[in-house]
Amino acid sequence: MAVRPKRARLIYNPTSGREEMKRRLPEILQRLERGGLETSTHATIGEGDASLAAAEAIARGFDVIIAAGGDGTLYEVVNGMAEKEHRPPLGIIPLGTTNDFARALNIPRNWEGAVDVILKQHATVIDVGKMNKRYFINIAGGGSLTELTYEVPSKLKTMIGQMAYYMKGLEKLPRLRPIELYIQTEEGDLHEEVMLFLISNSNSVGGFERLAPDASLSDGLFDVLILKKCNLAEFIRVVSLALRGEHLDDPNIIYLQTQHIQVTSPDYVQINLDGEFGGTLPCLFTNLPQHLHIFVDETGQSTYKNPPLNLMKLPWKTKTGVEDNEQDEG
Numbered sequence: 001m002a003v004r005p006k007r008a009r010l011i012y013n014p015t016s017g018r019e020e021m022k023r024r025l026p027e028i029l030q031r032l033e034r035g036g037l038e039t040s041t042h043a044t045i046g047e048g049d050a051s052l053a054a055a056e057a058i059a060r061g062f063d064v065i066i067a068a069g070g071d072g073t074l075y076e077v078v079n080g081m082a083e084k085e086h087r088p089p090l091g092i093i094p095l096g097t098t099n100d101f102a103r104a105l106n107i108p109r110n111w112e113g114a115v116d117v118i119l120k121q122h123a124t125v126i127d128v129g130k131m132n133k134r135y136f137i138n139i140a141g142g143g144s145l146t147e148l149t150y151e152v153p154s155k156l157k158t159m160i161g162q163m164a165y166y167m168k169g170l171e172k173l174p175r176l177r178p179i180e181l182y183i184q185t186e187e188g189d190l191h192e193e194v195m196l197f198l199i200s201n202s203n204s205v206g207g208f209e210r211l212a213p214d215a216s217l218s219d220g221l222f223d224v225l226i227l228k229k230c231n232l233a234e235f236i237r238v239v240s241l242a243l244r245g246e247h248l249d250d251p252n253i254i255y256l257q258t259q260h261i262q263v264t265s266p267d268y269v270q271i272n273l274d275g276e277f278g279g280t281l282p283c284l285f286t287n288l289p290q291h292l293h294i295f296v297d298e299t300g301q302s303t304y305k306n307p308p309l310n311l312m313k314l315p316w317k318t319k320t321g322v323e324d325n326e327q328d329e330g
């Protein structure tokens with residue numbers, strides 16, 4: 001029986017993080033290889049390509065998949081993996097603008113630290129959200145301001161980073177309109193005019209670190225946050241409370257936990273999934289418990305005082321009769 005190193009497929013967006021990924025690629029590969037991971041790469045060429053690359057990596061039997069880039073790349077990789085029966089553990093090298101999900105999991109936002117997290121082989125298993133036929137790991141939402149993450153031009157993001165999101169938010173603020181929602185959950189039904197609704201698996205979104213303070217990535221439940229119809233002054237007041245995590249007792253807020261939630265509306269409502277356009281209502285959201293293994297910091301501490309993550313060790317070396325030294329690019 002030969003002992004072979006684990007084979008990793010690094011799926012990276014060469015344009016993310018002001019092209020830092022492209023510049024750092026040789027060093028990243030060297031560090032992964034030194035750490036015992038035989039690594040081949042796929043550079044994405046545009047929207048949707050990371051999903052196809054992740055599905056292909058699974059079909060080809062890679063032991064580890066690494067998503068390197070921003071939240072958009074991570075979202076696409078998760079969508080390529082979530083439907084498959086066998087899902088290898090996922091490593092994250094966050095090199096995007098906001099890196100919301102890496103923040104939630106306390107994954108270092110520098111490439112050396114992120115690579116070392118993967119090499120230490122500690123993983124946690126997280127719930128995955130399903131919306132109709134799409135998947136998300138962080139947060140889904142609709143209504144006021146939720147569409148701004150995919151409306152911000154990527155050129156502006158490259159130039160001024162996260163500030164681009166705040167500028168877009170200010171531009172949209174005077175034009176906010178409520179939407180009429182019909183919501184069905186195990187907890188009961190609701191018919192309400194709302195400003196926005198958020199369905200959280202994790203709790204980190206665009207600097208709002210305490211939006212869903214009780215959200216756990218491994219409890220099999222979504223934390224649902226609804227902001228009822230209100231005027232602009234009220235909206236700004238509640239948003240500023242949310243920045244401090246002090247919004248849950250506000251009378252404008254409805255907060256509940258559920259595994260399934262059906263949302264319909266007579267209005268045209270776009271859905272934001274992990275920062276990307278995910279479709280429009282009506283939608284059925286389902287939490288798929290413990291669906292994906294992700295490499296995390298060995299302390300198991302998630303960010304923002306969330307419950308500690310459950311950890312397991314995933315060893316690199318496996319005993320196998322097959323020698324496999326395949327390397328390729330593209």
Ligand SMILES: Nc1ncnc2c1ncn2[C@@H]1O[C@H](COP(=O)(O)OP(=O)(O)OP(=O)(O)O)[C@@H](O)[C@H]1O
Nearest residue numbers: 016017044045046047069070071072073096097098
């Ligand atoms: N070669 C490419 N050229 C242009 N766009 C690409 C390419 N490869 C992937 N993309 C698209 O770029 C989008 C944004 O990428 P990504 O999220 O990785 O980086 P970012 O925008 O810098 O970070 P963030 O999402 O955190 O703001 C992805 O949704 C993806 O569809």
